Amino acid sequence: MNEGKALQKTKLERFDTKQEIDRSWMVFDIFTGMPVTFAGRAMHGLGEQVARELVGMLNAQDMLRRASLGF
Numbered sequence: 001m002n003e004g005k006a007l008q009k010t011k012l013e014r015f016d017t018k019q020e021i022d023r024s025w026m027v028f029d030i031f032t033g034m035p036v037t038f039a040g041r042a043m044h045g046l047g048e049q050v051a052r053e054l055v056g057m058l059n060a061q062d063m064l065r066r067a068s069l070g071f
Contacts, residue, residue, distance in 0.1 A: 015058040017051045020044060025051035027058065 015036060017025050026044035027036045035042040036058065043054060 012063070013055075013059045014062045015055045017048070017055050019048075027051050027054050 014030060015027055016030055018028055020026055022045075024045045025048050026042075026046065027038075028034060028043075029036055035044045036054075037043070038054065038058075043051070046054070
């Protein structure tokens with residue numbers, strides 16, 4: 001990924017995935033660096049596909065929320 005695209009992603013998307021030391025995946029908030037809590041559970045120890053699908057859903061919801069606030 002080039003630097004410009006990485007910068008654009010961080011401005012538009014709040015959530016991302018990260019592979020953990022045990023090779024599982026976590027979904028985290030790029031602003032806090034902390035795992036996302038969804039349905040009362042921290043989103044770590046996930047399979048890659050589940051983590052990526054969750055990131056897509058969370059980023060879509062966040063973009064809709066920000067658009068409704070005029071951002």
